[in-house]
Amino acid sequence: MSRLIPGVLAMAAIVVASNILVQVLLGQWLTWGALTYPFAFLVTDLMNRLYGPATARKVVLAGFVTGILCSLIGTQIQGEFGPLVTWRVALGSGLAFLAAQLTDIVVFDRLRGGRWWRAPLASSVVGSALDTALFFSIAFAASLSFIEPGNDVSWANEALPLLGLGPTVPLWVSLAVADWGVKLALVVIALVPFRLIVGHLRPRLA
Numbered sequence: 001m002s003r004l005i006p007g008v009l010a011m012a013a014i015v016v017a018s019n020i021l022v023q024v025l026l027g028q029w030l031t032w033g034a035l036t037y038p039f040a041f042l043v044t045d046l047m048n049r050l051y052g053p054a055t056a057r058k059v060v061l062a063g064f065v066t067g068i069l070c071s072l073i074g075t076q077i078q079g080e081f082g083p084l085v086t087w088r089v090a091l092g093s094g095l096a097f098l099a100a101q102l103t104d105i106v107v108f109d110r111l112r113g114g115r116w117w118r119a120p121l122a123s124s125v126v127g128s129a130l131d132t133a134l135f136f137s138i139a140f141a142a143s144l145s146f147i148e149p150g151n152d153v154s155w156a157n158e159a160l161p162l163l164g165l166g167p168t169v170p171l172w173v174s175l176a177v178a179d180w181g182v183k184l185a186l187v188v189i190a191l192v193p194f195r196l197i198v199g200h201l202r203p204r205l206a
Helices: 004-021 039-051 053-075 087-111 118-140 142-147 171-189 191-205
Strands: 159-161 168-170
Touching: 004 039, 004 053, 039 053, 039 087, 039 118, 039 191, 053 087, 087 118, 087 142, 118 142, 118 171, 118 191, 159 171, 168 171, 171 191
Parallel strands: none
Antiparallel strands: 159 168
């Protein structure tokens, strides 16, 4: 049980912070939450490397429950344009988190015997891609409007150049691409604390 506590607390803190910071814009394509959420993959990978996939899954479950609670609270808080969190966003967030983190665990476990950076890098890249694709499509794609018919997502489907420069796509696609770009950058940066923390803790666990 003691091995779970640091991971659970870290995951819960990241999920809560990301749910708050996602409400604050960072430029045209991002929110501040994009800078905190990717570290959930770091926590999952650390728990997987140090204690194995079973423990990592328990930490992910704790993060999932925390995220659901945050989303439920957000649906009850009214902002300028309605609830801070719509049911589509809540559903997309929960499903994306759970699917991405569990996939991360599977990929990491299959690659854990290779070079130290291979498993965390590959698993986080795959997990972050799945997370981004699931969340933005479930939350904003016009083709999935039946999920919450009363939720107007026309603003997210406005046709604009990709990231202001590329081919014309719905706005939510640009948001997704920008979000994934940040995730990829932070996945690489997170290799440094991953290496340091594993190197520091592994001798103590031996």
